[in-house]
Amino acid sequence: xxxxxxxxxxxxxxxxxxxxxxxxxxxxxxxxxxxxxxxxxxxxxxxxxxxxxxxxxxxxxxxxxxxxxxxxxxxxxxxxxxxxxxxxxxxxxxxxxxxxxxxxxxxxxxxxxxxxxxxxxxxxxxxxxxxxxxxxxxxxxxxxxxxxxxxxxxxxxxxxxxxxxxxxxxxxxxxxxxxxxxxxxxxx
Amino acid sequence: xxxxxxxxxxxxxxxxxxxxxxxxxxxxxxxxxxxxxxxxxxxxxxxxxxxxxxxxxxxxxxxxxxxxxxxxxxxxxxxxxxxxxxxxxxxxxxxxxxxxxxxxxxxxxxxxxxxxxxxxxxxxxxxxxxxxxxxxxxxxxxxxxxxxxxxxxxxxxxxxxxxxxxxxxxxxxxxxxxxxxxxxxxxxxxxxxxxxxxxxxxxxxxxxxxxxxxxxxxxxxxxxxxxxxxxxxxxxxxxxxxxxxxxxxxxxxxxxxxxxxxxxxxxxxxxxxxxxxxxxxxxxxxxxxxxxxxxxxxxxxxxxxxxxxxxxxxxxxxxxxxxxxxxxxxxxxxxxxxxxxxxxxxxxxxxxxxxxxxxxxxxxxxxxxxxxxxxxxxxxxxxxxxxxxxxxxxxxxxxxxxxxxxxxxxxxxxxxxxxxx
Numbered sequence: 317x318x319x320x321x322x323x324x325x326x327x328x329x330x331x332x333x334x335x336x337x338x339x340x341x342x343x344x345x346x347x348x349x350x351x352x353x354x355x356x357x358x359x360x361x362x363x364x365x366x367x368x369x370x371x372x373x374x375x376x377x378x379x380x381x382x383x384x385x386x387x388x389x390x391x392x393x394x395x396x397x398x399x400x401x402x403x404x405x406x407x408x409x410x411x412x413x414x415x416x417x418x419x420x421x422x423x424x425x426x427x428x429x430x431x432x433x434x435x436x437x438x439x440x441x442x443x444x445x446x447x448x449x450x451x452x453x454x455x456x457x458x459x460x461x462x463x464x465x466x467x468x469x470x471x472x473x474x475x476x477x478x479x480x481x482x483x484x485x486x487x488x489x490x491x492x493x494x495x496x497x498x499x500x501x502x503x504x
Numbered sequence: 505x506x507x508x509x510x511x512x513x514x515x516x517x518x519x520x521x522x523x524x525x526x527x528x529x530x531x532x533x534x535x536x537x538x539x540x541x542x543x544x545x546x547x548x549x550x551x552x553x554x555x556x557x558x559x560x561x562x563x564x565x566x567x568x569x570x571x572x573x574x575x576x577x578x579x580x581x582x583x584x585x586x587x588x589x590x591x592x593x594x595x596x597x598x599x600x601x602x603x604x605x606x607x608x609x610x611x612x613x614x615x616x617x618x619x620x621x622x623x624x625x626x627x628x629x630x631x632x633x634x635x636x637x638x639x640x641x642x643x644x645x646x647x648x649x650x651x652x653x654x655x656x657x658x659x660x661x662x663x664x665x666x667x668x669x670x671x672x673x674x675x676x677x678x679x680x681x682x683x684x685x686x687x688x689x690x691x692x693x694x695x696x697x698x699x700x701x702x703x704x705x706x707x708x709x710x711x712x713x714x715x716x717x718x719x720x721x722x723x724x725x726x727x728x729x730x731x732x733x734x735x736x737x738x739x740x741x742x743x744x745x746x747x748x749x750x751x752x753x754x755x756x757x758x759x760x761x762x763x764x765x766x767x768x769x770x771x772x773x774x775x776x777x778x779x780x781x782x783x784x785x786x787x788x789x790x791x792x793x794x795x796x797x798x799x800x801x802x803x804x805x806x807x808x809x810x811x812x813x814x815x816x817x818x819x820x821x822x823x824x825x826x827x828x829x830x831x832x833x834x835x836x837x838x839x840x841x842x843x844x845x846x847x848x849x850x851x852x853x854x855x856x857x858x859x860x861x862x863x864x865x866x867x868x869x870x871x872x873x874x875x876x877x878x879x880x881x882x883x884x885x886x887x888x889x890x891x892x893x894x895x896x897x898x899x900x901x902x903x904x905x906x907x908x909x910x911x912x913x914x915x916x917x918x919x920x921x922x923x924x925x
Contacts, residue, residue, distance in 0.1 A: 332813070332817055334874050334902060335874055335875070336813075336817070379868060379869075427555075427556045428555055428556070431553050431554070431555055431556075432553055432555070434553065435553060459881055461526065461527055461528050461529065461531055461551075462524065462526060462531055462549065462551050462552050463531075463532075464531050464532040464535045464536070465524060465531050465535065465547055465549060465552045465560065466552065466553065466555065468535045468539065469535070469545070469547050469552070469555070469557060469558045469560055470552075470553070470555025470556065470557045470558070470559075470560070471555065471557060472557060473557030473558045474555065474556045474557035475557075476557075477557070492877065492878055492879075494881050495881045495882055495883050496881065496883075497881060498551075499526045499527050499551050500527060500879075500880065500881070500884070500894070501527055501528055501529040501879055501894070502527045502528070502529075502893050502894055
């Protein structure tokens with residue numbers, strides 16, 4: 317498996333020195349998915365697992381593939397997956413995803429949306445996959461300079477407290493596309 | 505509040521009070537860093553809503569006394585206090601002092617927040633800087649002319665409370681100095697600053713500009729990054745656009761600049777935490793001389809810290825939080841093995857409403873480009889410097905040499921077409 321380990325290290329190094337800083341800063345992370353047998357690639361296809369905010373990773377998919385293929389010639393293609401998706405080493409099947417999504421929706425509608433409406437904001441549940449609840453921030457929350465505070469200090473701990481079955485929370489908002497953020501950043 | 509350690513006893517997680525202003529680029533960076541470090545975070549903010557999970561403590565940096573009382577009543581014990589951005593610096597120092605936590609003295613932070621106070625402190629400590637005059641708000645136009653003549657032409661007229669390049673103009677003669685001062689006073693009024701705020705008139709220094717970021721611990725400065733700013737204009741406005749690290753300046757010049765920055769921080773009374781210093785290498789007279797322009801008691805602004813990565817993949821915000829918790833700074837030269845990187849801050853080309861930023865795919869496809877973020881929403885009114893206070897967005901690059909980084913950033917920025925209606 318040394319060859320596979322070297323390949324994984326090479327791909328991970330490319331990620332870390334190119335796109336990972338931007339991905340992390342936008343609320344996401346990406347890593348090489350290695351199977352339990354230590355296999356990184358089959359027929360040159362490398363699987364990467366994206367965690368955190370999918371909006372921080374998936375728009376960069378083509379660029380990530382181009383960077384890896386250029387730097388690691390053994391790689392012919394790159395497949396990007398989320399935790400729990402087929403082929404992911406970290407996922408665990410969740411039996412009641414529809415229920416979890418609906419429960420999250422109820423908590424947010426009762427305890428979060430009335431509050432963030434004061435900032436013209438709204439949060440909706442887009443779905444649930446392998447215990448990961450995916451939310452989208454809208455209105456005043458989309459692109460707001462405090463959106464990360466709202467998600468990580470407000471919404472996530474609230475949902476974790478109410479929904480023990482939740483594995484994680486992914487903010488899939490395209491914050492750059494927000495047109496009316498309640499707070500815009502300033503360079504200070 | 506405890507973290508399980510496999511095979512060992514549960515250890516308390518460090519608890520940090522993070523003060524986050526409403527309008528900042530830096531909230532996400534600090535929250536993500538805290539998450540990666542496993543910190544137990546308490547957030548105080550003047551903008552975040554009190555949601556049910558871990559309610560944010562409402563604070564008002566304009567009313568530090570009331571804010572300190574509210575924090576003391578609600579935060580509980582913490583191990584460190586960190587300001588995510590400039591508006592919270594003084595409040596963070598005041599809270600830490602009341603909690604008995606190690607921090608910069610309030611007075612030192614105040615010294616670092618006003619460009620006039622900095623100049624006076626540095627003059628008293630014999631720190632190399634441009635010659636300067638401070639002109640009170642009530643002074644007549646002739647006082648501006650006198651100050652400008654005293655420092656010599658060309659000179660630079662500055663607001664003392666604004667940052668980035670807002671309210672900074674070069675003047676080449678007495679009439680343009682007066683015009684610059686009037687314009688800066690209008691900018692200050694529009695920014696809601698006090699009508700009694702003084703202006704700074706200082707000598708214009710030709711030569712390359714650089715910024716030095718570092719962490720202070722016990723008054724000792726450990727440099728985290730030195731950025732060359734090869735595209736900084738010579739005036740009349742001074743918008744920074746291009747930052748490239750590591751510096752390509754000769755080592756003796758760089759050493760002198762780092763020494764000057766450390767001396768400047770010490771002269772302000774700063775002993776802990778991050779600093780961001782801006783200097784020019786005055787190359788008149790054949791002997792390069794590193795002179796202080798400004799210094800802030802925070803790390804580099806905007807999203808520029810995303811251009812930096814430290815051993816183990818740590819971000820600059822992780823280093824700042826670690827420094828606040830008493831962890832040792834990264835060893836000198838620990839970024840030597842890291843590839844050169846840089847950032848291009850996209851300036852607003854003209855006033856109006858931002859309609860589109862076209863060519864983003866082409867810019868992102870330029871070899872070496874690692875990220876491109878537009879941070880002003882479409883439809884918002886924008887103003888270029890010196891009136892405005894924001895950049896359109898940021899382009900990030902990494903390459904084999906600083907020159908390649910610079911070329912990539914310039915090429916990528918050239919691919920963009922900013923549509924302002």
